[in-house]
Amino acid sequence: MRLKKFVALMTASSIAMSLAACGQAAKTEETPKADSVDAAADSADTQNSSEEASSEEAENGTATEDAADNSSSDVDVADNNYTSVVLGETGKDITTTIKLLTHRTDMLADDYPGTNWASYIAAFNEVYPNITVDVEGITDYAEDSLLRLQGGDWGDVMMIPGIDASEYANYFMPYGTVENMESVIRFAKDKQYDDIVYGIPSTGNAQGVLYNKAVFEQAGIDTLPTTPEEFIEDLKLIKEKTDAIPLYTNYAAGWTMGAWDAYIAGTATGDATYMNQKLPHTANPFSDPGDGTHAYNVYKVLYDAVAEGLIEDDYSTTDWEGCKGMINRGEIGTMVLGSWAYSQMQAAGDKPEDIGYMSFPIKVNGKQYASAGPDYAFGINKDASDDNRLAALVFVKWMTNESGFSYNEGGIPINAEDNNYPDLYAAFDGVEYVSDETALPGEEDLKDTLNSDSELNVNNGGDKKVQSIIEHASNGDMTFDEIMDSWNQAWTEAQELSGVEIKY
Amino acid sequence: MNKRKWKQVQVILAFLIIPVGLLILFTYYPFGKMVQFSFYNMKYIGPRKFVGLRNYIQIFKREDILRTLLLSLYYMVGSVVQVFAALYLATIFCFKVKAENFWKGFIFFPYLINGIAIGFIFKFFYTRGFVLDTVLQTIGFNLDNLPYWLKDQSINNWSLVYSSVWRYLGSTMVLFLGAMMSVDSTLYEAASIDGANKWQTFWHIILPSIKTIVTLNVILSITGSLSAFEPPYVITSGANGTGTFFVVMNDIAHTSQKVGLASAMAVFLLVIIFIAKFLQEGIFRFLFRNAGTDADERTLKKQRKIAAKSKQQIGGK
16 A cells, blocks of 8 residues: 555656746746847746736836946946057957957858958958957847847857847947947947947948849840839840840748838938938838839839739749849849848859849939848947957957958948949949938837838738739739738828827 | 545545646637737737627628638538548458458558648649649540649639548548447348348438447537648648638738737637537538437337328228
8 A cells, every 4th residue: 555655746746847848948948038138037927917017117227227227337448449440459458359259151151252250360360460269150130139138148249130229238348429430430320329339230231222234234134223124224224135034033931021121211212311210200111113113113113024924924923042042143134132142042052143233223413322230249248347349349459440351251341431333333332321210219110010000011920911912913813002002091190099190 | 425435535636626727828828818818909019999799790701711611511511421441441451351451541541641641642643744634634635725733713712622522531431430330240240131222221320320430520520620730731831712711811810910800700609519529510410310229119100100090091991
């Protein structure tokens, strides 16, 4: 009897243990799902919605505290901020080791086709032999870097992950005021809060159109198109004179369709404030303005290309990995993608020299613009030692000014005085770069709210709506104006729901 | 209660408390939360506003959501085909078949493949000029006459349904087969001695014995077709008129972050599944009213009827 009891108890407890272990596993699995720092904080809110107000207050409380905290670190950076660092002089006497967290794990490999981290650091050490730089690559950077950031002990320099602007001051050292920084670097406003810059972009990308030079030559196109009409004419020429697919849509991949949204702001309006400041306050933003600009004329290029049969035969089974080799071999004429895709297309086959990049064919008052945006930005740990912070500052300035990193990676130079653009931008001569400004204070969430309520998700994963343009154009069941009207309606309803003031 | 009984209760409680606790914590509590969310206008982050039944009203007002329910009909037709085909194959395996285990494994194999992998297989299978088109061309079809399997909105849903039937046919068949195996083999012998043919054996012995499994499979198929997700999500990402209820719900919840509306959709789907289940139960009670354990009763009834009839006839004369 005793034995039986004992066995029963043991079994019960072991089962209990194993179940508890299961519960544990389920919980730990959940943690990485929390997308951002706030998501984690907010899931706590989810537990108890009634306490939300009070927890918000608490957050505000910590924010002000941190701001106060920050002013102290402001003082010691005033001696050595980004603008005052003179490379080769400042910090020459420091002997220290700094650690860099990066998303570019490919650049850690010895066989990386471009310049790898080891070569950059070797070059840096020629100027600063006493500063050792350790590089740690993180594969799943967007998520893991957030965990590392919260852990605190992550090193000295990192690429700033997706956190709220109001949180920058809690983690990163300020580089200087926006006004001062704008005179020395491009995209200074990208990582700013309250007029203080917390991140220096590593490089910048522009939005344009990929094309195959050999296909264009064969089709007899000698000047690149600058208006939607010219572009459609050129696509027709490609269809007529070559075997290539004039415009490959990449419909099936989804996100490649949502990428069209990136062209509706700076590129199609020449206005840096359009995307984040004006769009939420614009009445019927998808109507035809009549002058060949704005969202209407960007999406119309796609609709017309589909309606005229200038895209691939079966758009529902396009293959993203496959398209890279196809454009390289000259089986595709054009693809509408950001400049980041350029090097991938070059690397996908034997004819990298055939890949070209041009500005999106649209003109605003006779002038072409191209949306440009910064890549990940370098942030410096505000809690690192004084020596390390100065060393990190010197390293960041060296990376953006002297290293040639941006040029080697095919990006827009960060140093405001550096006009040495990579070959890829050869066709952007006379095109003005426009970098979207952030939302006005107090309206940071407005566009997200409208995107959510209208379900259009402009420039935020709205793949379905752009896919629907292709479907309707191909099936001919809706005219372009009808599609745009339905979007306008959704946008207007969302604006009414939030009580947005219509200003434009 | 004596001491021993009390001990027993203790052991039972010790066994139960953790699984029930986990069930409540990870199933019923989140479900309750979801029902609660369905009355709010909220995102994952940020303030939430109580809106009463507005989310539910929206479901009925929005044509794009209601239309996705019609897509379920495609999958239901597919599941009917699947149940019948599985029943047919299982019955064949019940009788003598050469290389029986090989064929069973052959048909069951797709079920073992990961659903995402199946999605990719069929994506290439249906791509213009790829697998399916090549096969059809070798047997004499002209590529120009073949439809675009995923582009053409009149057939792309059938293409997706086929991939789902292909995947689940084996598992449905194995469930049937398992039930058929448990039928007492003396019944088959008795039937063959009585001179029953295969159809009669199936109708009078096999089908009544596996009634519960048939019911189970039909319930699984109906709930499965109402909540079809993987084929459209992986193969077409729900675009081009293939977005089922689940795919649209996923989009609303994650891309558009309308958590309240998506929760309401989930509750709505649950109600539909309940309704479908009750309807199905009623239909089955009607269909199987003559089958199963009450078979003897039925013969009795029949005899009584015949007797009554003959009496009537006699009386009439």
